[in-house]
Amino acid sequence: MKKLLFLSVLSSFLLIQNGCVKEEKIFVDYGDLSQLDSELYSVYYEWPSVINFDFDDFQLDYDDKLKLDKVAQTLLSNIELKVALIGSADPEGSKNYNNKLSQNRALSVAKYLIDSGVMRTRIVVTSSGVSNKYLKTNDRDANFVNRRVQILLLGTDSNPVEMMYEVKQSD
Numbered sequence: 001m002k003k004l005l006f007l008s009v010l011s012s013f014l015l016i017q018n019g020c021v022k023e024e025k026i027f028v029d030y031g032d033l034s035q036l037d038s039e040l041y042s043v044y045y046e047w048p049s050v051i052n053f054d055f056d057d058f059q060l061d062y063d064d065k066l067k068l069d070k071v072a073q074t075l076l077s078n079i080e081l082k083v084a085l086i087g088s089a090d091p092e093g094s095k096n097y098n099n100k101l102s103q104n105r106a107l108s109v110a111k112y113l114i115d116s117g118v119m120r121t122r123i124v125v126t127s128s129g130v131s132n133k134y135l136k137t138n139d140r141d142a143n144f145v146n147r148r149v150q151i152l153l154l155g156t157d158s159n160p161v162e163m164m165y166e167v168k169q170s171d
């Protein structure tokens with residue numbers, strides 16, 4: 001069994017090392033695509049997907065602003081893209097109050113992006129009050145995840161851009 005595993009690992013290593021086809025050959029098969037810059041397909045942006053808020057609050061803190069600086073930079077570097085901001089609240093309080101609070105959360109994020117140079121015509125602001133919960137609980141601390149603004153990157157067709165997320169270990 002150990003020999004079989006060793007041979008399998010060795011053959012995988014040799015295949016990776018030598019390859020089954022040279023990279024140039026693959027690009028030649030696609031004709032004109034061989035002239036494209038590969039960076040067009042592997043652009044990396046750090047994109048925060050959510051800003052969380054304290055209870056009964058819609059003010060941005062220092063860390064939130066750092067996250068939003070990355071959003072603004074991505075938008076300023078890609079003028080064809082837009083952003084959707086969806087404010088939410090936890091279930092504590094009245095429906096009307098939470099609807100207004102979730103709207104104010106989304107507006108505070110929008111204002112920061114506008115102040116950072118993003119045109120307001122590229123920002124869609126909406127809110128869901130308490131109707132879009134991540135977690136159903138009455139625990140105020142656990143409800144932190146429900147007190148948020150979701151940040152969606154939108155393409156030229158105004159639909160969300162497909163994104164791949166990489167999980168980072170916290171220090």
